[in-house]
Amino acid sequence: MSAKTKVAILGASGYTGAELVRILALHPHVEMTVLTADRRAGKPFADVFPHLAGIRLPDLVAIDQVDWAGVDFVFCALPHGTTQEVVAGLPAHVKCCDLSADFRLKDVAAYAEYYGHEHLAPELQKEVVYGLTEVYREQIKAARVVANPGCYPTSAQLPLMPLIAKGLIAADGIIVDAKSGVTGAGRAPKEGTLFSEVTEGIHPYGIATHRHAPEIEQGLSEAAGRPVLVNFTPHLMPMARGILSTIYVQCAEGVTAADLRAALADRYAGEPFVRVLPEGQVPATRHVRGSNFVLMNAFDDRLPGRAILTCVEDNLVKGASGQAVQNMNVMLGFEETTALMQQPMFP
Numbered sequence: 094m095s096a097k098t099k100v101a102i103l104g105a106s107g108y109t110g111a112e113l114v115r116i117l118a119l120h121p122h123v124e125m126t127v128l129t130a131d132r133r134a135g136k137p138f139a140d141v142f143p144h145l146a147g148i149r150l151p152d153l154v155a156i157d158q159v160d161w162a163g164v165d166f167v168f169c170a171l172p173h174g175t176t177q178e179v180v181a182g183l184p185a186h187v188k189c190c191d192l193s194a195d196f197r198l199k200d201v202a203a204y205a206e207y208y209g210h211e212h213l214a215p216e217l218q219k220e221v222v223y224g225l226t227e228v229y230r231e232q233i234k235a236a237r238v239v240a241n242p243g244c245y246p247t248s249a250q251l252p253l254m255p256l257i258a259k260g261l262i263a264a265d266g267i268i269v270d271a272k273s274g275v276t277g278a279g280r281a282p283k284e285g286t287l288f289s290e291v292t293e294g295i296h297p298y299g300i301a302t303h304r305h306a307p308e309i310e311q312g313l314s315e316a317a318g319r320p321v322l323v324n325f326t327p328h329l330m331p332m333a334r335g336i337l338s339t340i341y342v343q344c345a346e347g348v349t350a351a352d353l354r355a356a357l358a359d360r361y362a363g364e365p366f367v368r369v370l371p372e373g374q375v376p377a378t379r380h381v382r383g384s385n386f387v388l389m390n391a392f393d394d395r396l397p398g399r400a401i402l403t404c405v406e407d408n409l410v411k412g413a414s415g416q417a418v419q420n421m422n423v424m425l426g427f428e429e430t431t432a433l434m435q436q437p438m439f440p
């Protein structure tokens with residue numbers, strides 16, 4: 094049997110880091126040899142995440158303690174803004190899937206505008222492949238560094254890109270109304286994610302300014318073959334996991350929701366993680382919890398010629414760590430579904 098791939102998880106003490114460990118624990122071809130943290134460096138991993146105590150793992154270390162000679166593949170699960178120099182400094186033999194937003198935007202000027210500082214690795218940015226697996230699989234196969242998509246952009250681009258590319262919906266005037274669970278904001282303590290700030294309520298945030306809008310527009314523009322702008326408003330929900338995107342679109346002349354559903358079903362036939370639901374069935378976040386699945390459907394609006402698309406995912410799995418493992422599987426030539434076929438937990 095060939096040797097296992099040695100994997101490092103940078104930011105293993107965060108939510109997406111824990112999900113990577115949970116998923117990779119069932120991966121037959123990898124061994125987790127390095128787990129890093131910042132404030133929690135020096136601790137046993139199980140002290141930080143007792144629910145994963147049954148897995149044999151190395152202790153958490155600081156990034157500057159990592160011996161890269163013993164690493165083949167890196168998952169970088171660090172806060173955005175801290176990642177570009179780390180990834181640019183990796184030795185050439187190491188492949189990487191970056192879960193942060195640091196390499197998602199191809200246009201470094203747009204990055205500077207939305208992230209508030211100049212890109213620190215513009216040369217590397219040119220070779221990074223955007224990791225929406227179902228769309229960019231062929232490029233991902235050959236990539237050394239993959240930028241894993243944002244959680245909201247995954248749920249918006251998967252339903253919209255094929256419909257725009259086929260001219261079944263107008264690329265202009267699209268409204269993406271999205272809701273996320275609180276784990277989307279990470280584990281580091283902040284006022285906005287306190288129980289008392291989130292429970293028994295819902296509120297939009299980042300209205301007309303959220304940094305996922307240009308990421309969604311990047312994909313939709315590519316599908317349309319011209320620049321496209323989108324109206325994107327995220328909301329924070331009193332739940333731990335899950336994203337629901339409700340998307341309002343104008344259909345092309347004569348096109349109905351049945352046509353949109355059929356086109357999506359055709360596009361994603363054979364895709365293991367994308368399911369287009371039968372007519373009338375409503376995607377719910379609780380139907381994807383803990384899984385790498387995406388559920389979507391299309392409905393006729395009451396307004397003539399308009400339709401409503403709905404899409405759900407688990408923000409920590411297909412929206413982050415699950416898609417990252419999917420990308421690693423593609424990059425390293427493993428079966429794409431390896432370690433990812435857990436069924437959703439319900440309720």
Ligand SMILES: NC(=O)C1=CN([C@@H]2O[C@H](COP(=O)(O)OP(=O)(O)OC[C@H]3O[C@@H](n4cnc5c(N)ncnc54)[C@H](OP(=O)(O)O)[C@@H]3O)[C@@H](O)[C@H]2O)C=CC1
Nearest residue numbers: 104106107108109130131132133173193277279280281413
């Ligand atoms: N949560 C989600 O749903 C999604 C997250 N992402 C992206 O994935 C990345 C990780 O997110 P998430 O796991 O939620 O974040 P968390 O805040 O839960 O975890 C962040 C991790 O990074 C470490 N860290 C923080 N600051 C530094 C630093 N300056 N140097 C080195 N390590 C540091 C933390 O260590 P310590 O615990 O010791 O402080 C922790 O391990 C982010 O870029 C996020 O935007 C992408 C899609 C979805």
Ligand SMILES: CC(=O)N[C@@H](CCC(=O)OP(=O)(O)O)C(=O)O
Nearest residue numbers: 173193194243244273274277278
């Ligand atoms: C609920 C919540 O706060 N969600 C995060 C998005 C999570 C994510 O995908 O963030 P990155 O683009 O940084 O990877 C937010 O809106 O900032």
